[in-house]
Amino acid sequence: MKKIRLFLKYYQSIAIIPSIATLFFSFQIKSLGISFLIAAVFSKLFILIMIWFLEWMNNRKKENLYFYFNSGITQIQLYTSTFLIDTIILFIVTFIVLWIF
Amino acid sequence: MDFLEIDSVEISFKNKPILNGIYLKAEQGTVTGILGNNGCGKSTLLRIIFGELQPSFKSLRINGKRFSKPFLTSNEVKYLPQFHFIPKSMTVQNAFYHSNIDINNFYTLFPELINLKNQKFKLLSGGEKRIIETFLILKSNAKFILLDEPFSHIAPVYINRIINLIHKEKQHKAIIVTDHMHKYIIDITDTLYLLKDGWSKEIKNLSDLELYRYLNF
Numbered sequence: 001m002k003k004i005r006l007f008l009k010y011y012q013s014i015a016i017i018p019s020i021a022t023l024f025f026s027f028q029i030k031s032l033g034i035s036f037l038i039a040a041v042f043s044k045l046f047i048l049i050m051i052w053f054l055e056w057m058n059n060r061k062k063e064n065l066y067f068y069f070n071s072g073i074t075q076i077q078l079y080t081s082t083f084l085i086d087t088i089i090l091f092i093v094t095f096i097v098l099w100i101f
Numbered sequence: 102m103d104f105l106e107i108d109s110v111e112i113s114f115k116n117k118p119i120l121n122g123i124y125l126k127a128e129q130g131t132v133t134g135i136l137g138n139n140g141c142g143k144s145t146l147l148r149i150i151f152g153e154l155q156p157s158f159k160s161l162r163i164n165g166k167r168f169s170k171p172f173l174t175s176n177e178v179k180y181l182p183q184f185h186f187i188p189k190s191m192t193v194q195n196a197f198y199h200s201n202i203d204i205n206n207f208y209t210l211f212p213e214l215i216n217l218k219n220q221k222f223k224l225l226s227g228g229e230k231r232i233i234e235t236f237l238i239l240k241s242n243a244k245f246i247l248l249d250e251p252f253s254h255i256a257p258v259y260i261n262r263i264i265n266l267i268h269k270e271k272q273h274k275a276i277i278v279t280d281h282m283h284k285y286i287i288d289i290t291d292t293l294y295l296l297k298d299g300w301s302k303e304i305k306n307l308s309d310l311e312l313y314r315y316l317n318f
Contacts, residue, residue: 002198002199009191013188063184063185064188066186067186067188067191069151069153069180070180070238072176
């Protein structure tokens with residue numbers, strides 16, 4: 001449970017751009033159809049990769065990751081969980097958008 | 102008694118060899134010190150032991166058994182890096198919660214800092230952050246503790262308390278420490294190594310530090 005909270009804490013630290021993208025893609029799915037969901041998932045993966053690339057460019061010593069390393073979480077685990085959390089949020093928001101609007 | 106050994110480390114940055122002739126042993130119940138000039142590879146060596154940095158070759162052994170996967174995944178090692186590593190948006194209380202450490206132990210040792218409990222790390226001074234981070238790493242349940250410059254930005258009165266804590270914690274841990282405040286390192290260590298030109302040398306006599314041009318007595 002503590003690890004999940006740590007994954008969420010990391011996601012929170014990079015959440016602004018993925019959240020905007022989630023809202024944008026949810027409304028796109030509403031107008032273009034549910035098949036656009038697959039394209040949205042890949043687009044969001046691309047956005048996350050770009051965020052991590054910029055993070056790596058600005059902070060090659062990985063200063064922001066050592067707290068997670070000391071909690072026994074590797075970089076791969078952190079990035080994989082971030083992608084999963086982001087995808088789950090996309091699914092939930094899309095469902096809400098399709099249901100309400 | 103648990104012990105850690107590392108040797109045969111080969112790592113270079115931009116074709117410049119940083120480490121090539123290293124041997125270091127850290128045993129439970131002892132403090133192992135690493136001294137060396139700026140850029141000699143002290144932090145690089147600690148990062149390699151921690152498992153965050155992968156060299157071209159290394160031989161890391163725990164109790165004589167080779168350990169090939171990143172050490173950090175085992176939860177048996179904790180590393181205090183040179184920089185502040187706790188997320189800026191995290192509160193002091195949450196940092197203790199996630200580290201599984203009772204915050205009251207901290208306030209027993211540092212009662213002056215009791216008002217920081219609900220503060221976020223971004224609002225603390227460099228020294229306050231360093232004290233908390235060093236405490237969290239030292240009090241963790243890991244067998245091997247790596248401290249990179251634990252005394253930087255800390256007032257002497259707090260340094261003495263941290264030294265006492267190191268002496269207490271070393272009873273059931275192996276602690277490796279490096280810092281440019283060499284007097285503290287010389288005082289607290291049981292085994293001392295000097296890093297120079299990519300190799301390590303165990304220092305048996307303090308005059309060796311002058312011989313290897315690290316200090317002028």
